[in-house]
Amino acid sequence: MAANSIAFTLIFCLGLCALQVTSRTLQDDSMYERHQQWMSHYGKVYKDSQERESRLKIFAQNVKYIESSNNADSNKSYKLGINQFADLTNDEFTTSRNKFKGHMCSSITRTSTFKYENASAVPSTVDWRKKGAVTPVKNQGQCGCCWAFSAVAATEGIHQLTTGKLVSLSEQELVDCDTKGVDQGCEGGLMDDAFKFIIQNHGLSTEAQYPYQGVDGTCSANQASTQAATITGYEDVPANNEQALQKAVANQPISVAIDASGSDFQFYKSGVFTGSCGTQLDHGVTAVGFGIGSDGTKYWLVKNSWGTDWGEEGYIRMQMGVDAVEGLCGIAMQASYPTA
Numbered sequence: 001m002a003a004n005s006i007a008f009t010l011i012f013c014l015g016l017c018a019l020q021v022t023s024r025t026l027q028d029d030s031m032y033e034r035h036q037q038w039m040s041h042y043g044k045v046y047k048d049s050q051e052r053e054s055r056l057k058i059f060a061q062n063v064k065y066i067e068s069s070n071n072a073d074s075n076k077s078y079k080l081g082i083n084q085f086a087d088l089t090n091d092e093f094t095t096s097r098n099k100f101k102g103h104m105c106s107s108i109t110r111t112s113t114f115k116y117e118n119a120s121a122v123p124s125t126v127d128w129r130k131k132g133a134v135t136p137v138k139n140q141g142q143c144g145c146c147w148a149f150s151a152v153a154a155t156e157g158i159h160q161l162t163t164g165k166l167v168s169l170s171e172q173e174l175v176d177c178d179t180k181g182v183d184q185g186c187e188g189g190l191m192d193d194a195f196k197f198i199i200q201n202h203g204l205s206t207e208a209q210y211p212y213q214g215v216d217g218t219c220s221a222n223q224a225s226t227q228a229a230t231i232t233g234y235e236d237v238p239a240n241n242e243q244a245l246q247k248a249v250a251n252q253p254i255s256v257a258i259d260a261s262g263s264d265f266q267f268y269k270s271g272v273f274t275g276s277c278g279t280q281l282d283h284g285v286t287a288v289g290f291g292i293g294s295d296g297t298k299y300w301l302v303k304n305s306w307g308t309d310w311g312e313e314g315y316i317r318m319q320m321g322v323d324a325v326e327g328l329c330g331i332a333m334q335a336s337y338p339t340a
Ligand SMILES: *[C@@H]1O[C@H](CO)[C@@H](O)[C@H](O)[C@H]1NC(C)=O
Pocket: 073, 075
């Protein structure tokens, strides 16, 4: 009898263990499968199986984070999603892309004139895309030149508003040629310094004439020889004042600096972003409007330069009027715009 009972216990145990092993393997398999699908969707190739293994681990952690965030609170006004950054840790993500130099240069001088100071009758909704003043979303890739994309988008906006022509302009010209001052291509820069360069350079080439490469290059005099659009000056929006920013955005697309370092920013998919974030400005983007979400939350409509897979086809709606003068993620701290 004793032998029988031991045998039974053994079989039971084996059965249980086998079951556990199987279920764990299935889970791993499905994550492996999801990673595999994600890799082919984004054309991702790793140099060897070791790197693949370690990226799979990070991918799995991120997927878990995204799913638990989406499930935790069904009332949350925004959702996260698995995007092209899903195999990067938050550290890797922020160090490679977000190179706005705001907090590194404490000696930034701000202009004092603000032409929209007395602007009245600010509407409740503005969307410059609908007025044809915004080019399609671009992708900066792994080059930290967000500052160039932000300045170019604002320049494209004012050019369209004054000439009626929407022309996609060259970020690469800024990356390659605007190198004598603060701006350092993929290593970072400031929108105001980009505006200074555009003024001194009497304009920028088109995107088609001087296409984006995503790496630091040598300034091509030939490609930079045609100025497709120019500006005559630039102004800063009074700092830490969302009302002033709203007046400015009501009149043209505005370059804004934000703190985009959070995981929720990395994986933002849709909705009005109300996530927690800091005010260590590290990313340059463009405010192209504002409005009121379905639950009544007011938001800034912001064009990013991370392609159309990120966020709402490349855009994010960020909560407006938070309980801090800096605005959510510091959006009201260093806004500026070119003048025609
Ligand atoms: C969700 O929102 C509704 C309506 O605003 C509120 O009554 C409810 O308490 C919220 N639920 C949670 C979990 O926050």
